[in-house]
Amino acid sequence: MKNKITLSLVLALASILFITSCQKEEDPINNPSVPSEKMVTLDVHFNTVSNEQTRPLIWLGTPYLTEEGDSIIFDFVRYWIGGIEFVSEDDSVWVEAPYYRLIEQTGTSNKNSFTLQIPEGHYKSMRFVVGVKPNQNSSLDSIVGELNPTIGMSWNWNTGYIFMKNEGKFYNSSNSEWETFKYHLGMNENLQTVTLPLDNSTHIHADKSYELNINYHALKIFSEPNVMDLQAFPTLMVGPADQTARASENYGKAFELGSFEAK
Amino acid sequence: MRLFLLLLTISLGSCFSKEDGSPYLALNSPYGEVPQPEHNRATQKGVELGKKLFFDPRLSQTGTVSCATCHHPDKSFSDGLTLSNTGISGNTLLRHSPALFNLAWYSGFFWDGGSKNLESQAFGPLTHEDEMGVNLIELCEKLQKTEYPELFKEVWGDDTITSQRIVRALAQYQRSLLSFGSPYDEALANKTTLSPELLAGKAIYTQYCAPCHTEGLFTDLGYHANGMDSLIEDRSHELMYWGRYRITNDSSDIGKYKTPSLRNLSFTAPYMHDGRFRDLNAVLNHYFRDHSNNPLADSILRNGNYAQVGENEKRLLLLFLKSLDDEGFNQ
Numbered sequence: 001m002k003n004k005i006t007l008s009l010v011l012a013l014a015s016i017l018f019i020t021s022c023q024k025e026e027d028p029i030n031n032p033s034v035p036s037e038k039m040v041t042l043d044v045h046f047n048t049v050s051n052e053q054t055r056p057l058i059w060l061g062t063p064y065l066t067e068e069g070d071s072i073i074f075d076f077v078r079y080w081i082g083g084i085e086f087v088s089e090d091d092s093v094w095v096e097a098p099y100y101r102l103i104e105q106t107g108t109s110n111k112n113s114f115t116l117q118i119p120e121g122h123y124k125s126m127r128f129v130v131g132v133k134p135n136q137n138s139s140l141d142s143i144v145g146e147l148n149p150t151i152g153m154s155w156n157w158n159t160g161y162i163f164m165k166n167e168g169k170f171y172n173s174s175n176s177e178w179e180t181f182k183y184h185l186g187m188n189e190n191l192q193t194v195t196l197p198l199d200n201s202t203h204i205h206a207d208k209s210y211e212l213n214i215n216y217h218a219l220k221i222f223s224e225p226n227v228m229d230l231q232a233f234p235t236l237m238v239g240p241a242d243q244t245a246r247a248s249e250n251y252g253k254a255f256e257l258g259s260f261e262a263k
Numbered sequence: 264m265r266l267f268l269l270l271l272t273i274s275l276g277s278c279f280s281k282e283d284g285s286p287y288l289a290l291n292s293p294y295g296e297v298p299q300p301e302h303n304r305a306t307q308k309g310v311e312l313g314k315k316l317f318f319d320p321r322l323s324q325t326g327t328v329s330c331a332t333c334h335h336p337d338k339s340f341s342d343g344l345t346l347s348n349t350g351i352s353g354n355t356l357l358r359h360s361p362a363l364f365n366l367a368w369y370s371g372f373f374w375d376g377g378s379k380n381l382e383s384q385a386f387g388p389l390t391h392e393d394e395m396g397v398n399l400i401e402l403c404e405k406l407q408k409t410e411y412p413e414l415f416k417e418v419w420g421d422d423t424i425t426s427q428r429i430v431r432a433l434a435q436y437q438r439s440l441l442s443f444g445s446p447y448d449e450a451l452a453n454k455t456t457l458s459p460e461l462l463a464g465k466a467i468y469t470q471y472c473a474p475c476h477t478e479g480l481f482t483d484l485g486y487h488a489n490g491m492d493s494l495i496e497d498r499s500h501e502l503m504y505w506g507r508y509r510i511t512n513d514s515s516d517i518g519k520y521k522t523p524s525l526r527n528l529s530f531t532a533p534y535m536h537d538g539r540f541r542d543l544n545a546v547l548n549h550y551f552r553d554h555s556n557n558p559l560a561d562s563i564l565r566n567g568n569y570a571q572v573g574e575n576e577k578r579l580l581l582l583f584l585k586s587l588d589d590e591g592f593n594q
Contacts, residue, residue: 139380139382140383141382141427141430156387157501158509159384237501240512
């Protein structure tokens with residue numbers, strides 16, 4: 001009898017050790033660095049928008065005017081986001097475990113929403129990167145979250161992910177033709193961190209779910225703050241370095257808070 | 264205490280039992296342990312799987328082209344062609360198929376070093392439309408219905424076939440391609456002296472070749488402009504003809520290409536990044552006669568008095584280079 005009890009004890013403890021010792025593959029999606037017992041469900045939407053109030057969403061195949069007066073038609077907009085952080089009023093930071101998501105608006109896929117579980121609290125800002133941080137960007141076999149080297153959002157000849165990929169047409173006034181533009185932006189030095197101030201009055205509670213809308217002003221990649229010369233540089237891929245740096249700075253500044261409220 | 268040890272054994276055993284993590288013991292060289300990334304250390308089963316994948320034409324979209332189509336074992340894993348046209352499209356590639364050996368020491372792959380590691384590199388030829396042109400998602404689905412799942416399970420503990428596991432296995436196999444079996448290596452290992460002619464040839468090598476082709480691996484693993492082109496204007500193919508400049512955007516890298524090893528030269532003709540030299544005589548003519556006055560050539564070449572090397576010295580140099588051939592590796 002005593003042996004049976006001892007054996008049971010051994011097996012029970014072994015089971016606990018088995019479970020704890022093998023938890024190396026943690027849930028990568030919602031693993032807060034600041035533990036909290038009460039988690040809040042947050043639906044996040046990245047909306048690709050134009051600068052026209054009456055027609056906020058970018059419609060593919062429809063001409064839009066940039067601030068500089070260039071006519072643009074988008075075929076698609078795709079980018080990686082990751083490194084999501086929420087900063088509390090006391091400056092403590094909730095950091096999502098490494099995870100990257102593809103945001104895209106293409107002819108066949110509008111993938112712009114996901115759900116986060118974050119601790120309840122009072123947040124004054126959020127941060128994220130547009131692109132992939134250097135540690136994951138140095139090897140295409142290190143797949144974190146939705147990172148995928150098989151979907152045209154990476155370079156094989158110059159190892160790394162394409163952070164922001166836009167393609168479409170622009171109207172070339174010098175020859176009155178619609179011509180193709182391709183902006184494929186990446187490289188570690190062009191990684192953009194976006195910080196968005198949140199509404200200070202919003203204290204989020206675990207008994208409610210919330211919705212966060214982030215707007216990406218797609219046309220700003222061509223003109224704010226750096227005016228891009230589409231006729232001279234219709235194609236940016238890895239380089240030229242000075243041009244990709246200017247365009248990358250533009251898209252890094254093209255995100256703004258749309259809304260943050262209880263559903 | 265016994266209870267504790269039993270618990271420890273059960274808990275640790277539960278984590279390791281599902282995969283065969285036996286290290287690949289052959290990863291040693293005369294120059295120490297072979298470098299490999301922590302996240303993809305070679306195992307016996309991993310190298311075996313990588314080898315099978317390397318030679319398997321099912322990895323191409325048409326089922327007709329494997330890695331070995333352009334990387335023949337009897338040619339130090341090069342293909343003998345100036346520029347390969349044996350991919351699925353039949354189109355001629357823009358750069359010469361490199362030999363594959365002692366790869367673990369490099370930090371850049373392709374002739375311009377744009378690919379940062381072997382794992383990432385494999386995605387290039389697998390998916391390029393003029394090489395294997397495969398859709399990796401379809402490939403994984405296809406291989407899942409073959410004998411491969413069991414082999415993947417032996418390596419990774421479960422039988423799911425993913426593109427990153429494919430490239431990791433290929434990388435493990437390629438790191439296992441070690442070539443240190445030449446007469447030069449044997450003399451070094453046995454502490455015997457090279458013949459007087461070989462010693463004389465080695466002296467020529469040391470003066471004129473070693474500045475870039477460092478003794479040991481016989482490459483400095485770096486990038487140099489060896490003066491083959493004095494004018495580079497064609498900006499097509501994302502600056503394919505501009506050498507390492509297309510990777511770094513640094514104008515001092517215009518025309519630079521990776522230094523290949525001088526080992527196994529008898530098996531790896533033709534030579535250079537574009538395969539333009541059919542034999543070693545053409546290579547020596549370039550270095551000892553033709554590169555002069557090329558402003559893009561590395562300063563090592565421009566300042567090295569290469570033109571004074573005579574025919575007998577070239578003969579001795581070729582003899583020494585021949586002693587770097589590893590016959591056993593090229594079978």
